[in-house]
Amino acid sequence: MRRRMLLHWPCASVSRATCSHTGIGRGVSPRDKDTFANVHAALPENSVWYPSRCAATSTCDNGRSVKTQGGRYGSALQAASLEGHEKVAQLLIDKNADVNAQGGYYGNALQAASLGGHEKIVQLLIDNNADVNAQGGEYGSALQAASKGGHEKIVQLLIDNNADVNAQGGEYGSALQAASAEGHKKIVQLLIENNADVDAKGGRYGSALQAASEEGHEKMVQLLIENNADVNAQGGRYGSALQAASAGGHEKMVQLLTDKNADDYIRNTGDSGVGPRRRSAGQAGTP
Structure with a gap:
């Protein structure tokens, strides 16, 4: 059903007569190459679907069409790249698509x-x-995106090509925080081996240690502590790693952090603006 519907979408960009004449209005199969080509050839240049006309009919105008920007993916090349269409990506590049075009969700x-x-x-x-090292998008950088996704080979490839392991920005603030939050131990180790700052602040969780603590990744917490992560670093929505682990109900992690002298009374300096908090992780006392 999805493949049939895909060919209905461009009808919004052409006349009803053209849509009917090309067969697209009848929900033809995308395997019908002649009809598919006819539909793309009929698309006006101001259509958001026009960049795909290049791939279907090889009628790009000196690279201008493949550089059209807009929509969720920002560009045709970004869409092909996300979905893994290598031949389409190569075709677009051959037609002078801008590999560094900025925009779109990613x-x-x-x-x-x-x-x-x-x-x-x-x-x-x-x-x-x-x-x-291009900045922008949901994850701030290619390295942070690969780290979140758990793609170790791509992380290594990016590092080999001089990606900045400490680049700031994006949802997680850094590649290390992304890998820590998602539980990708090998990537965390790889980033640390390439001089990632284990105490870098910012992002969704405040720090890599707090991310791992909140998400319950015990081995990750141990690895970060072994690499001198500050167990009392402040920031993020919970204020500290210990508060994050406590809020998540991660008993073993709370024990691990308190064994490493984590303070159970740390002022929350996160975006919430909440003042001092006490969690039930350590000894009870009066603030």
């Missing part, structure tokens, strides 16, 4: 491919001068 094609785990497309984009 910021750029490299970040989209990195999140999707498409190693060959990541390599293709890098080979065509994609900026590995």
Whole structure:
């Protein structure tokens, strides 16, 4: 059903007569190459679907069409990169698509491919001068996106091409916090080995340690502590790793943090603006 519906969408960009004449209004199969090509050829240049006309009919105008921006994905190249369509990505690049075009939910094609785990497309984009440290999008950078997705080979590839392991921005603030929140131990280890700052602040959780603590990743917490993460670092919505672990009900993690001298009374400095909090993780007392 989904494939049939896909070919109805461009009808909004062409006349009813054209839609009927090309067969698209009848819900033809996308396997019907002649009809598919006719539909794309009929698309006006101001249609949001026009960039895909290049892939279907090879009628790009000196690269102008493939550079059209807008929509959820920002560009045709970003859409192809996210979904893993290597041949389409290559075709768009051959037609002079801008590999560093900014916009859309994922910021750029490299970040989209990195999140999707498409190693060959990541390599293709890098080979065509994609900026590995481009900022923007939901995850701030390609490295943070790959770290969130758990794509170790892509993380290594980006680092090998001089990605900044301490780049700030995006939902998680840093690649290390993203990997810590999602429980990707090998990626956390890889980032630390490449000098990631274990105490970097910012992002959704405030720090990598707080992210791992809130999400209940005990081995991750242990790894971060072994690499000198500050157990009393402040910030984030819970104020500290101990409060985050306590709020999540992670008993073993609370024990681990208190064994490492985590203070159960730390002023919350997160975005909530809440003042001092006490959790039931350590000894009771009066603030």
